[in-house]
Amino acid sequence: MTIRITGVRAIISSIRKSKKRTRKRLAAGLFEGGKVLKQNALRKTPEEHGNLKESLYLVGTFEKEKAGNFNDLSDNLPQLTRDHAQHILEAETLASRKNLRVVLGYSAFYSIFVHEDLSKSHPTGEAKFLERARNENKSAIKQAILKRGSRQ
Amino acid sequence: MSNPIAYDVKVKLLEDSSTPFSDDESAAWSIHISKEPERPKNVISVYATGGKPPALYFDTSHPSTEYPSFQVRVRGTDYMAVQDKMQEVRDAIEHNGNFLVTDIAGTCTYYMDIIPTTIPIDLPADKNNLYITVMSFYALREERRPNP
Numbered sequence: 001m002t003i004r005i006t007g008v009r010a011i012i013s014s015i016r017k018s019k020k021r022t023r024k025r026l027a028a029g030l031f032e033g034g035k036v037l038k039q040n041a042l043r044k045t046p047e048e049h050g051n052l053k054e055s056l057y058l059v060g061t062f063e064k065e066k067a068g069n070f071n072d073l074s075d076n077l078p079q080l081t082r083d084h085a086q087h088i089l090e091a092e093t094l095a096s097r098k099n100l101r102v103v104l105g106y107s108a109f110y111s112i113f114v115h116e117d118l119s120k121s122h123p124t125g126e127a128k129f130l131e132r133a134r135n136e137n138k139s140a141i142k143q144a145i146l147k148r149g150s151r152q
Numbered sequence: 153m154s155n156p157i158a159y160d161v162k163v164k165l166l167e168d169s170s171t172p173f174s175d176d177e178s179a180a181w182s183i184h185i186s187k188e189p190e191r192p193k194n195v196i197s198v199y200a201t202g203g204k205p206p207a208l209y210f211d212t213s214h215p216s217t218e219y220p221s222f223q224v225r226v227r228g229t230d231y232m233a234v235q236d237k238m239q240e241v242r243d244a245i246e247h248n249g250n251f252l253v254t255d256i257a258g259t260c261t262y263y264m265d266i267i268p269t270t271i272p273i274d275l276p277a278d279k280n281n282l283y284i285t286v287m288s289f290y291a292l293r294e295e296r297r298p299n300p
Contacts, residue, residue, distance in 0.1 A: 113275050116286050118199045118223055119188055128201050131221075131269075131288075135204050 024062065027100055029149020031060035033141040034102040038065070040140075041104075041133040046114055046125030049073045055084055055108035059091035061100055068107075076109075083107045106130070154261040154295045155253060157220040158185045158198040161291075164251055164263075165244050166196065181228075181237060193282055194228040196241060203290055215262075221269065221290040227282050234283045238272045245289060260296040267292070 038058050045053050049071045058065040068084040070077055087107035095101040106115075114120075118127045126132070134141075154160075166183050181194050188197045204219035224241050228234040249266030268289050275284040 112273060116223070116270070116273050116288070117275055118201065118225070118286075132202055135202060138205065 023100060025149050025151065027061040027102075028063075028151075029145040029147075030100065030102040031058070031063050032148035033145035034058045034060060034104050035065075036137060036141050036144045037133060038104055040137045041130050044125050044129035044133050045106075046122035046127075046129065051076075051080060052106065052108050052111060052114060055080065055106045055111065056104070057084070057088055057091065057107060058102065058104045059088060059095050060102040061095050061097055064088075064092075080108060083109055154218075154259065154293070155255065156185075156200055157203075157222050157291060157293075158200045160253055160261070160263070161198050161222055161224075161245065161266075164253060165248055165266075166198070166241065188225065188227060190280070193280070194233070194237075195226075196237065197225045197227075199223045199225065201288065215294040215296045218293050218295070219290055220293070221288060223286055223288045225284060225286045227278070227284045229282060231283045234285055235272070238285050238287060242268070242272070242287060249291070262294045262296060264292045264294065266290070 035058065038056060042053055042056060045056065047053055051070045051073075054067050054070050057067055066084075066088055068081070068088075070080045070084075084107040087105060091103035091105065094103050115128060115130060120127065162183050162185055181196055182192060183196045183198065185198055186200070188195055199222060201221045201223050203221040206219065207217040209216070224238070224245070226234050226238045226241065228237065245266050246268065249263060251263050253261045253263070255261075266289050268287060270286075270288045272285045272287045275286060277283055
């Protein structure tokens with residue numbers, strides 16, 4: 001007795017396509033979550049010349065928001081531009097097709113000092129801007145990931 | 153109501169530790185909450201920095217779980233002395249993060265753990281050319297009300 005199974009190739013091909021689609025949806029969901037965090041972090045980021053805000057980048061596996069249009073108001077412009085390019089490059093490696101990730105960060109070399117210095121008062125924004133944006137918007141970020149990630 | 157996190161850290165961890173910290177401003181190192189006075193030059197400050205949203209339970213008898221965060225800031229005249237003091241602070245906090253605080257009304261706040269969220273970070277020297285290093289933590293605590 002022989003059982004003949006047909007269509008195995010079609011099934012395998014369908015599974016592969018489905019896997020690809022799922023990865024793309026998941027990556028899109030992660031990026032959407034990153035966008036929510038980015039918008040909230042921007043609202044809290046202190047602003048003097050706007051360069052700290054401009055250094056905020058968001059890199060996903062298939063999409064990115066690079067920013068990086070720095071104001072030429074200080075001697076730091078060459079360093080800011082160079083650091084920004086370096087950060088984007090590192091983020092792209094981290095969020096490669098193999099590693100489904102979204103990377104968000106500030107490339108300005110002084111961002112850590114502004115973030116951690118609680119003794120400074122800022123006319124706009126506040127210290128711990130990224131940490132607070134994350135803590136206060138956890139459920140909104142999760143919702144954004146689920147909403148776009150589950151869209152067909 | 154539980155105490156502010158900065159107060160509990162100052163009183164229970166830094167002052168209770170074997171390290172000779174003091175509230176006295178004439179001492180070698182003094183500890184302050186939510187402020188960094190100009191004098192003395194060698195100071196430790198503890199700032200509350202918010203934290204993660206608390207865990208909510210449908211069962212109201214379950215103690216509420218909170219995740220308050222705080223930052224310790226050490227400022228001083230000598231770079232290595234500042235680094236050493238931060239290490240002492242770090243040891244005092246990390247090794248004794250499990251403790252109980254009871255207020256007058258009998259409410260117990262049980263600190264289960266205190267976890268660092270950064271390593272010590274050097275900030276640029278201030279206008280008086282003093283060295284500053286900061287480190288952030290978050291705590292895991294439960295507030296247990298007394299039985300009626």
